[in-house]
Amino acid sequence: MSLPITLNYWLLALLPIVVLMLLMVKFRWGAAEAAPVGVIIALVSGVVFYKAPWDLIALESAKGIWNGIAVLTVVLPAILIYEVTNEAKAFEPFRKGMQKFSPNELLQILAIGWVFVSFLQGVTGFGVPVAVGAPLLVGIGVTPLWAVIISLYGQAWANTFGTLAVAWDALILQTGISDPALIKATALWASGFNWLINIAAGILICYFYGGRKGLKTGLPAVLIISLIHGGGQMLFSQANPTLANFVMACIALAVVFLLGKTSWYNKPYQEPDSMIMDRKGREVDWDEKVDKEMSLHQAFIPYYALTFITLFVLLIKPVENALSFLKIGFAFPETLTAFGHVNKAVQLYSPITVFTHSGTFLLIAALIGYFSFKKMGAIATGGGRRIFLSTMEKVMPAAIATIGLIVMSKIMDGTGQTVVLAYGTANATQAIYPVIAPFIGVLGSFMTSSNMSSNILFGSFQDTMSSLLGLDRAAILGAQTGGGAIGSVIAPGKVLLGTTTTGILGLEGEVMRKILPPTLLITGLSGVFLLVFHLIFR
């Protein structure tokens, strides 16, 4: 017996996602409340209709909780960094220091919400760019809601080749392609889609900030940075995909500082009616001096520490290898539904490599920040206790939401619902499949909160579809990972990271309302471009 790819089963598989989105977007429920409803629907559908045995449900739920714990090991120290910085009142000198870098408020936002966030995605990933970038944006006066939205868009393009290209490697491994020419062509398509996402993010940030005027002001920076990010990555991906994103993100970081000295951005600029800014109590005195007590660089100590530790460990292979000895994970046996959908046995499922884990880097950075600020006298007596309590107050609600969402996606995946969803969509839309291909990448990222997992989940499937339908293999695979990258914007797990670290937990639905239309538009544009390419050249 095989999985039934019929309309009824497709609708059943779609139901948990539709309900989840409805509750969050229309009824504005938080993820902590909406996720359990999704879990119940996925579970009932999995047992009753997809004929999954209870032991499969138990093991998939256990995998979901384990993955949730892995995510929370990033969330907790990310919040800790924020709370340490906040307790030391280091966001104020940071904000004032940013005036020295450039008095142009829009460039400051682009520098943190797009360029710095991309740099973090280049090395760490796993939600760190959103968890770290969003509170920094709040620190310079962006409202929490928009800080989350901006950092989500800012990191998206870097998901395929970022984190030293783990998502790209997963795509190549999953599809088993070995022809160097095909790999290069796929990298070209993938980086092309990433470029589109990158430039769209720059434009959107400017538009959110100041409408047309914001666009006009930000355009030189967007074009220059996007040429480095997107264009540079495209070129570099042909030679060294592993470093393609990281190198360009580093160059862009240097260039954005130079841009602050150019005549475009060295004069004060603030959009008075900007919908994304909250300047109450933050009125800027253009002549004010940076606090003597703490400079921008001192305020940035935890983030410098984070950057240094990450680069030191992940770029020096012997160091990384030496620190990778301790892995914590569980073995899971093979499970099977009555329809024959198999979840293969794994010896060590999603292991947490303790000393090279992003959470460890964040924790060390937070501790370095704490002791540095304490030494400077910026953290008063009782500060440690306040930091701990504020951190736990934010982590606990996030825990239930994160685990709920991941358990839902694991049950859907393990019972075959995700596969039915993808195959059903592909079967029904064969003639216009190129338009759908990036949406399948988006679905993968939405379900798993990871571009890499999306490629593992759907890489082979997209490859098979391109062969069956006679489509360009490189283009379809490029669309898969491109879709996976843009899908990371609407991944509930990443949205949660942002809402948690900026203190607006429960407003995930509000974030979703704002990010869904542009995300679907960018994905649709990628698909239409792919369709036109096939109509003309194939």
Add this chain to the structure above:
Amino acid sequence: MGKWLKTQFGQYTLASTLVLLSFPFLYLAGTRGQVGLLIVAFILLGLGMVYPLIGLLYKINK
């Protein structure tokens, strides 16, 4: 204790603890196929997951 449980932090802490506690039971139930463990696992998971939802529905009805 009762007062603490009425706070949002207390409710979420209890809910998260219940969900995390269900992990070993889920894992053992899945690998050993024991019905008793399975029942305990789903009671813990269910209570933990549904707890915030009940709080929300209570607020809506209020």
